Amino acid sequence: MGGGAMPEGGGRGKKKRRTLDVTVNVVPAIDLLSCCISFLLFTAVWTQISRLQTSPTGSGSPTETQPTKALTVTVTIGERGYVLATSAGAQIEIPLAGRAGDGAAAYDLKTLTDRLKKLKTEFPDQAAITVAADDAVVYADLVHTIDACVGVGLANVSVMGAG
Amino acid sequence: MPIVQPGKRPAKRFAASKVLGGKFAHGSRATNVDLNVVPMVDMMTMLVIFLLQQFSATGEVLYMQKDIKLPDARHGQQIEVAPVVAINSTQVVVSGQKVADVADLEKDPSQIIAPLVEKLRDEKKRWDFIHQNDRDREKDWKGDVNVQADVKVPFRVVRRVMTSAAEAGYGNVNFAVVEEGAAAAAAAAAKAVR
Numbered sequence: 118m119g120g121g122a123m124p125e126g127g128g129r130g131k132k133k134r135r136t137l138d139v140t141v142n143v144v145p146a147i148d149l150l151s152c153c154i155s156f157l158l159f160t161a162v163w164t165q166i167s168r169l170q171t172s173p174t175g176s177g178s179p180t181e182t183q184p185t186k187a188l189t190v191t192v193t194i195g196e197r198g199y200v201l202a203t204s205a206g207a208q209i210e211i212p213l214a215g216r217a218g219d220g221a222a223a224y225d226l227k228t229l230t231d232r233l234k235k236l237k238t239e240f241p242d243q244a245a246i247t248v249a250a251d252d253a254v255v256y257a258d259l260v261h262t263i264d265a266c267v268g269v270g271l272a273n274v275s276v277m278g279a280g
Numbered sequence: 281m282p283i284v285q286p287g288k289r290p291a292k293r294f295a296a297s298k299v300l301g302g303k304f305a306h307g308s309r310a311t312n313v314d315l316n317v318v319p320m321v322d323m324m325t326m327l328v329i330f331l332l333q334q335f336s337a338t339g340e341v342l343y344m345q346k347d348i349k350l351p352d353a354r355h356g357q358q359i360e361v362a363p364v365v366a367i368n369s370t371q372v373v374v375s376g377q378k379v380a381d382v383a384d385l386e387k388d389p390s391q392i393i394a395p396l397v398e399k400l401r402d403e404k405k406r407w408d409f410i411h412q413n414d415r416d417r418e419k420d421w422k423g424d425v426n427v428q429a430d431v432k433v434p435f436r437v438v439r440r441v442m443t444s445a446a447e448a449g450y451g452n453v454n455f456a457v458v459e460e461g462a463a464a465a466a467a468a469a470a471k472a473v474r
Contacts, residue, residue: 254435
């Protein structure tokens with residue numbers, strides 16, 4: 118299948134030229150590719166599942182090694198929205214963005230992310246945050262909040278119940 | 281019956297005819313046909329590259345269940361092998377075995393799910409047995425547990441699962457999520473199919 122151009126004429130007249138066309142046997146390549154495709158199709162993982170690592174507050178897990186003088190940041194997820202509080206005394210309320218058709222709370226994740234980014238800028242060494250959720254908060258909202266925290270660099274997330 | 285080469289078989293008088301017999305002359309055309317396989321090899325190469333990108337060496341740690349819709353997240357880490365606690369709207373399941381009904385949990389005021397603690401302790405014992413000869417066994421123990429919960433499961437159920445896991449010695453709770461890019465791609469593919 119590989120092809121090459123014939124050389125220009127002008128050689129000695131009756132001398133027979135060898136053709137430059139070469140046929141490459143691609144059958145072994147096809148065999149190999151077929152095996153690869155079969156193997157990869159059998160072992161393919163179509164759904165990319167990842168994890169958000171957290172620790173229950175007070176579990177004494179090994180990842181909970183925080184500097185003693187670190188700021189304590191708490192995000193409370195309630196029925197009225199987020200409350201972002203720090204041990205420095207700041208307390209910011211972020212109300213709900215609205216309600217979905219079925220009455221489910223729509224949390225203002227964008228504002229929370231902006232606030233957390235600002236906090237991270239002020240305290241760049243801060244990595245720990247506590248997420249406190251009401252009992253009625255659904256798992257999806259909890260995960261989105263944790264995702265926002267991890268996204269701004271507050272990767273050491275502890276989870277606890279609010280109240 | 282002799283084996284003959286396939287092809288047209290004219291009557292003998294046509295074959296013998298100088299006018300009509302010419303087009304039935306045998307041996308003028310080669311029966312070998314070159315099949316151009318280059319496009320097929322190209323396509324297979326593309327398929328292999330695509331499938332290699334999809335390949336995951338960790339395999340399938342969590343099995344997607346019909347009654348559990350995972351939330352999506354952007355900043356997840358690669359999932360690792362650990363005991364899986366699956367929570368759907370009706371029951372709590374550990375490694376394929378039901379440990380509690382969600383309706384019963386709503387009635388029970390206790391913060392701990394006793395069968396879950398027991399099951400996780402069994403898992404920990406198994407891990408200890410497997411790693412009994414490891415020198416750094418205590419250091420290697422991470423206490424990871426994967427929680428695979430439906431998007432609508434309330435936090436009061438998740439909290440009890442977390443408390444039970446901590447009670448059994450599993451201090452690192454990993455919430456299973458679908459990577460947002462993958463989720464968007466799957467949604468777009470489903471929309472395209474519709």
